[in-house]
Structure formats: structure tokens, C-alpha cells
Amino acid sequence: MTALASRHRAFALTASLLTLTLAVTACGSSSKKTRSTGPECAAYTQYGDLSGKTVKVFTGIVTPEDALLKKTWVPFEHCTGATIKGTFDKSFETQVLVQAKAGNPPDIAIVPQPGLLQQLVATGKAVPASAETTAMVDKNFSTDWKAYGSVNGTFYAPPQNASMKSLVWYSPKEFKDKGYTVPTTLDELITLSDKIAATGKKPWCAGIGSGEATGWPITDWMEDMMLRLWGPDEYDKWVQHKIAFNSPEPTAALDEVGKFLKNSKYVNGGLGNVKSIATTAFQDGGLPILKGNCSFHRQASFYAANWPAGTTVSPDGDVFAFYLPGKTAADKPVLGGGEFMLGFRDAPEVHAFQTFVASGEWATLAAQGGGGRAVSANKAADVSKCTCSEIDKLAFQVLQDPKAIFRFDGSDAMPAAVGSNSFWKQTTSWITGQSTKTTVDKIEASWPKG
């Protein structure tokens, strides 16, 4: 009897919870919007009257960044009368593919990887960008970005936000005290490292420990060096496996990384010998800079969040970063990531919303919103309005630079057997003593056949 009673209670509880949820959802959905035509909407007249139309957006961006994203949509909704309905789900990457294959995709998917974009387009359900969207992207973005939003020469998805990885963290105070200047070429960086090493200090510190993903920071290092030594075209060939992983170019790139990370005169400042790189968590890799045990740490802009509370991150603060220089001062290869708005429904409101996200208005709105959604590669964005950190401003400037050549993180685009297994594993063994030749040979051998 007690079991039956408790089942009754459970049922009652579920029922009341359900009622509550329904009520909350009902409150949440707003009534039909109408279009405003105030002066604040001058830039939005091009999108026309979209009253009563709804665009369903699906993304893997979740709390707290979803709120920032939603805020950037408000002026568009206000001025066109359209409703943007966002679904924010961590399992986006697996879900969206299932939905597209099942013929039930969202209107727009915010895709964070070129590989996934290609898979989604391959389902045949994606819709190419409209002429207006294409014109907007041509105006505001470099050809690199447009190429990443294209599949087989057809342009599909305008870029949204961007992030940057080619950064070297350092101590502005040390530079000021010792009279060092920020290097503008790779050779200058090596000369400066030698100079610091000559004082008895280990100039570089690194950590690649990340559980089963141990090794991934080296993949970023190698990608950066591949871009710097051989340029974007060879980089693309390497990522697409048009040249073998153990061919001379990648081998030289890994050796170039070795000049820093396997150089016992350079590493591992404040953390031990070369091998200690393998056991140091990547989050701890740059911390010796604060104690003055190390001068340089190469890591993406997100590392700003890893400094302990109270650390000032600015050009004259405790730590800051400089752009990992190219071979010459004129070379500006940038390694990073970004998101693309892939449309699945051929309707004016969907195209209009894609165009809006590619516009300078949207990029400025995002910059004003700050936080993790601030940075984009949109050249029309007004950086002066950015409420972002100094490091985001730096990323913004580097990404907007007309000379910048942008490339996506290559290991993400490689097959999983390489990009999230052997590349990590073998470069970790490389740090603990394996030769460069054996390392690239083993990674090449793991590349899936066919």
C-alpha cells in the first residue's frame, strides 16, 4: 500500500511540476511583434517589414553567453517586427546533424567548425546565402572568412564571432624594467629568448596536461609554426592531407616548435625540465610569469581567465599578450576559431537575419555587449565602442587587420583519429623524448585510409 501511495504522490508531484512549467512557458512567449520605424531603425530599413515572421536559431552557445547573444538580436526584432527564437543546447553539435538528416533542421544553425558546416551542407538541406548576405560579407570580411563559410565554391554561411589563438603572454613590467621590446618577427622572438636565456632565466613556460586531451596545446603551436614557415596554402594542404603528415614541411614545423619547447635552455621556466611540460596542466602553464620565473607563454586569448584574481591584464599591467609574430613583420597569419550562421530555410526573414549578423551594426552591438561574445573579424565593427577587455581589443585589432591571414585550428578539421587522438598522443610522447621523425611518422600512419 505504501508503494502505491508514494506512486500517487510522485504522480501528483510530476503533474504539478508540469502545470508550473507550462504556465512559465506561457508567460515567456510574447505576443506578436510589430515593426518600429523610429530613427534608431534607419540602418534596418533594408531588411523590410518582417512583422509576424519567426526565425528559429539553434546554437551550442549556453549560459552566460546566450544572454549576450540574445541582446544583440533585440534591435533587429524591434525594427523589423520579426521574432528570433533561440534554442541554446550544449549537445548542439550532435543534435543538429541528426535534425538535418531527419529533415527537421532549424532555420539557422550557428556552426562553430568548418568540418561540421561541410557535413551539414552535405545533407542537402542547407540553403546558400542570398545575394544581399553575400554582398554584406564581401564588404565586411576577408576572403579567408568567406571561404570558411563556403562549401565547394558556393557561399552559405556568414561569420559571426571570432577568437584568436596566436598570442604570447608576457609581463609588461619585466619588459619595461629590462628594456625589452615586443618582437615583430619570429627571429626577433628567438633573439630575445636567447638574450633572456643568457641571463640564466628560462624564458619560456608551457603545460600541455589536459587529461585524455593532453597534448592539444602542441597542436596549436605546430599549426602556428606551419602557417609561419610555409604560409596558408601549404597549411591548408597539410590540414586536408594533400601532403603527408611526415612530409618535409610539417616535419620542419614541428622542429621549429622544438626550438622552443624541447630546448632545455628555454624551458620550462618555473616548472622543471622539458618533460615537465607533459605533466603540467595547461591552465598552470603560464602562471610562472607572475612570479618572474618565466617570460613567455604561448596560449589563446581565453587564457586571460586563467590568471588568479587580482591580476591586471593590460598593456601596462601584470600580464599581457603580444601577437605571435610571423616570419617578417608584414606576415600576419592568425590562428583562431569562429562561428558561422548556416541557413536551412529559403525565406526572406532568414536571409535578412543572416545579412544582419554579417553587418557592422551587429558586430558593434556584440562588441558593446562585451564578455565572450565581443570579438569578431568584422571590419565594420566599431572597436572603440567595445566594452571588452584589453586582450579582446588586441584580438579584435589583429583579426580586423587587412593584412591578417586567418586560418582555423587545423587539428579540429582533421579526422578525429588524428585531430583528437594521435596528434595529441604522439606530440606528448615527443615532449617526453620521442624524435620528431618517429612522431610525424606515427601520426601519418594513424591517418584513416580511404
Add this chain to the structure above:
Amino acid sequence: MTSSEKFTSMLEAIGLFVAIVGLIVLVASRFGGRRGDRVVAGVFLLPTVVLVLVGLVYPALRTIYYSFYDAAGSHYAGLDNYKTIFTSSDQITVLRNTVLWVVITPFVATAIGLLYAILVDKAKVEALAKAFIFLPMAISFVGASIIWKFIYEYRPDQPGVKQIGLLNQVLVWLGGSPHQWLINSPWNSLFLVVVMIWIQAGFAMTVLSAAIKAIPEDIVEAARLDGVKAWGMFRFVTVPSIRPALIVVLTTIGIGTLKVFDIVRTMTGGQFDTSVVANEFYAQSFRSNNQGLGAALAVLLFLLVVPIVLYNVRQLRRSETR
């Protein structure tokens, strides 16, 4: 899916469950008498059998089937995946590590448990002493791994830097220099094995202690009258008397060790040549997207566990019938 949709589907699922259980009870209640009992038993067994078929037999067959297919599971690959397991140098390291684990852990853990059980038997502080060694059993594998990760933690030997790992601090106190325990293969696997032994020794101790207490007092007395010394008592009285318990403990730990995954994944992530079959199976299936090789590794693991399970079950039965 919105939350209301999620709740709706949850309610549907609960409703379906209630309906099926109701149906089974209803059908079962229709039968009575002696023949009816069998039908009732059959009806009640049916859901279990169906669930075992759907949740165990079908996936097992599917896994075996996929182990003969390529990475994407779309082309027949014959025995290629199995060939890879036994020929590629990475996979051979995985097998070597698994052998290391299985050969060392059960015997050392059982030996420590047995020794401890005998030592504390009838001691004054028996309960307390037992609690100490049993405590690690209460900690999850992941928790234990994190504890041991701290024990092995390394900091360089230089001014201004302090050790935070227990083992290295002890080394430094003794005048040595800190060591990176988890990097050099195959020794690093042994340092991981220690964690498993630390956890399992308590289990061995508990079971064996109970078995020792069950040895009839008259046998012990008779042996003592015959002038048997401590070693003889252990060799000729204790061990033969608790043999079934010993075998159960050994095989149970053996099975657990074969399937070990959490410790490796938490402490090294399978890096530095420490991967074992279960960890490699996960890495291949879910990280490398190589379903074929992952399935083959799962099948191999299954084949390795089955004989031990069979032996274990047989021993259990034999000791029950005695």
C-alpha cells in the same frame, strides 16, 4: 526540445511503464492453479528476458558485428581490427599494460588483504585496524585517482618552488630530488596499479577475514596439539580452509582489474603509454571515431573476462554445495 515537450515525453514514458506493468499483472492474475503458476512465472519473467535481450544480447551481437567493420562501420573489414590490436605498436603497449595490471593487482591485493586479515585477527583494535584498510573501498575510483594524483604530483627542484606531492616531498626530505612518477613507461603503469591495490586490498581483507573466522576451532586446536607452528598453521590449515574464498577474491579483483578504466583515464588519460584495453576501447570509439577498432577491443575484453567469470561462478557454486 522545450521543457514542456520534455515533460510531456517524460509523462508518456511513465504512462507507458505503468500501462505495461498493469497489463502484465492483469494477464498474470487471469491464470490460476498449478499450471497457472508456470504461466504466471513466465509472464513475470518475460519483461526481464526482453530487457536482457534488448539491453545486453542485442548490443553484444551488434558490437561483435561492428568489430568486423571499418572505422565508420560501413565497409566489411574482415579481421583487420583484430590484426591491428595484435600488430600495431600502440595497441601492443595497451595489451602489455593490461597484462601487467591483471598479473599484479589480484595477487598483490589478495596477499596484502590476507596478511592483514591474519595479523589483525583477534587483535584488540581489530575493528579499528580493519576500518583503516577498508576505508579506500568507500572511495570511488575517480576520487581515489585524484588523491593519488596529488601524491605523485611533481614540482621542479628549484628555489622558491615547493613540492605539493606527498611522495616527492618525502623524497626531498630524505635528501633526494623530486621525480616525475607518471611519465616513464612501464613503471608509470605500476604506479597506477598501486592505486587499484590500495582500493582492493580492503575488499580482500574483509572477505578473507570472515573466511578465517569461519575456520572451525577444533581444526585449529588439533593442529596446535600436533605441534604446528605459525607458518605451518598458515600453510596447512588457514589457506586450505579458506581456499574457496581466496579464489572468489582473486577472480573478482581480476575481473575488476581487466575492466579498469577510471584510474587510467583520471590519472594519465592513457598518455605516456599507460592505456589499457577498456580505456583504449573508449578512446577509439568515442574520441577517434573508430567504431570498428573500438568494437574489436570491447569484444577482446569480453573474451578475456568470460573465462574468469565462468571459473568464479563454478567456484561459488562448489563452495555453496559444500
